[in-house]
Amino acid sequence: MHSHDETDDENVYDALATADDDGRWAFGTGFDAGTAEIDAPVPDGVDRDDLATYCLMLADDALVASQRLSGWTTKAPELEEEVALANIALDLLGQARVLLARAGHLGAAEPYRGERSDGKGGCAGPQDDEDVLAYFRDDRAFRNVTLVETDLGDFAQTVAWLLVLASWRLALLRRLTGSRDPVLAAVAGKAVKELTYHRDYAAQWVLRLGDGTALSHARMQAGLEAVWPFVEELFTAHAVERRLVDAGVAVDPTELRWEVDAVLDQVLPAATLTRPERPAVGLVGGRGGRDGVHTEALGLVLAVMQSLARAHPEATW
Amino acid sequence: MTSALTDARTAAEAVVDPEMPMLTLADLGVLRGVETAADGTVVVTLTPTYSGCPALDEMRHDLRRALHEAGHERVEVRTTFSPPWSTDWISDAGRRKLAEAGVAPPDRLGPRPAGGPVPLTLHAPSRVVACPQCGAADTEETSRFGPTACTALRRCRSCGEPFEHVKEI
Missing domain, CATH: 3.30.300.130 (Fe-S cluster assembly (FSCA))
Incomplete structure (x- = not known):
């Protein structure tokens, strides 16, 4: 897979550690998201803090979903599916990184710099922002929807979760390609192609398992039922979103319902599955993941994702 | 210059x-x-x-x-992220080199329709991906995701060889 060979003066691992000064921090990858677009000016009439929060919302959806999907690595039913889920996780991580870098550029990382125990509070740059935001925020500071933090259960529940998530995010980001914020528009333009592929993958599996054996059908229906209570929150607009919709920057999530429904109406009957009727959860007094009100599941996700970075903030590899 | x-x-x-x-x-x-x-x-x-x-x-x-x-x-x-890369950016020379190396090159998709929901296709794509080894059209997809982000895995039913395909995006 690699062009490097024995005669190269450096191998890939050396390159990771030395290519950029930032690479010495173990939890980066030695690449930064680039500065050509991240530092684009805030569009006229747009509140800087609102834009930063919105970037965090979309970043955290992708970051937490990516972390959840990564949990299948070494455990997927078949090698091909493991590669598929890891690839999807990687795409989502890539989307999250650019959005976190944009949020960081807009100042979202500043409150968390003190959390770093290595005394490098003054470090600047997109990569540093990404890492601070990913590893040094507590669960209350995450702005993801509840769906992405839920335990993925078995493979059937995972593909039900992915079908809902990819259909919703595709509908959202397709509209976001017209955002007045150039970074959001660029991230969305790239992500739409990826999400289309993720949705296809999930739909094919929902179809195969739903319209399969009696056992696979029962488990596919159960998986769908488990995911269903978290769907309603996806179509709930937060005050930040509403303000940014008015400013031509954000997408109104209440407009996405018909498009997601159309996908489910196409897939579920073909897969001989029944559309669940289960009460919504995820909102407490009208507040949910977008306000930092999460289920206990997020704490477990973050414990796995963040513990190494917090225990060894100066570790290198 | x-x-x-x-x-x-x-x-x-x-x-x-x-x-x-x-x-x-x-x-x-x-x-x-x-x-x-x-x-x-x-x-x-x-x-x-x-x-x-x-x-x-x-x-x-x-x-x-x-x-x-x-x-x-x-x-x-x-x-830079804009305009987003697609497989249409791979040059003709690149497509030839892929095929010579045993990797099935992507089709050119051309301009995409703008606006409106992205349609979901539930049946397997009917397009033909010819085997880069023997040229037979009778090949099947074995995995939608391959060893790199941009490839899928296929197998030729004629010569039996597995091969990678740069999937169209």
Whole structure:
């Protein structure tokens, strides 16, 4: 897979550690998201803090979903599916990184710099922002929807979760390609192609398992039922979103319902599955993941994702 | 165009993709520009194939090294996401090199319809991907995701060989 060979003066691992000064921090990858677009000016009439929060919302959806999907690595039913889920996780991580870098550029990382125990509070740059935001925020500071933090259960529940998530995010980001914020528009333009592929993958599996054996059908229906209570929150607009919709920057999530429904109406009957009727959860007094009100599941996700970075903030590899 | 800039472009365009080394970055279509700034810094603009493409870091590293070896001391590699890369950016030469290396090249999709929901197709794609080994049209997809972000795995029913296919995006 690699062009490097024995005669190269450096191998890939050396390159990771030395290519950029930032690479010495173990939890980066030695690449930064680039500065050509991240530092684009805030569009006229747009509140800087609102834009930063919105970037965090979309970043955290992708970051937490990516972390959840990564949990299948070494455990997927078949090698091909493991590669598929890891690839999807990687795409989502890539989307999250650019959005976190944009949020960081807009100042979202500043409150968390003190959390770093290595005394490098003054470090600047997109990569540093990404890492601070990913590893040094507590669960209350995450702005993801509840769906992405839920335990993925078995493979059937995972593909039900992915079908809902990819259909919703595709509908959202397709509209976001017209955002007045150039970074959001660029991230969305790239992500739409990826999400289309993720949705296809999930739909094919929902179809195969739903319209399969009696056992696979029962488990596919159960998986769908488990995911269903978290769907309603996806179509709930937060005050930040509403303000940014008015400013031509954000997408109104209440407009996405018909498009997601159309996908489910196409897939579920073909897969001989029944559309669940289960009460919504995820909102407490009208507040949910977008306000930092999460289920206990997020704490477990973050414990796995963040513990190494917090225990060894100066570790290198 | 100055000769220094021509040299820098030649050096940058010759760098190969770390995951598909039969292709140069120019063949792959991820090089968006090579310019020189007023202070002589060579500024290379790169676009990723996928948002999370792990090869991007290797590309940046290899570009810097190639330009240093070509005598350019100051090199900056920038990343841009817009317009998004698609497999249509792979050059004709790149498609030929992929096929010669046993990797089925992607079809050209052409301009995409703008606006409206992205349609979901539930049946398997009917398009033919010819076997790069024996040329037979009778091939099947074995995995939608391959060893790199941009490939899927297929198998030829005629000669029995498995092969990679650069999937169209």
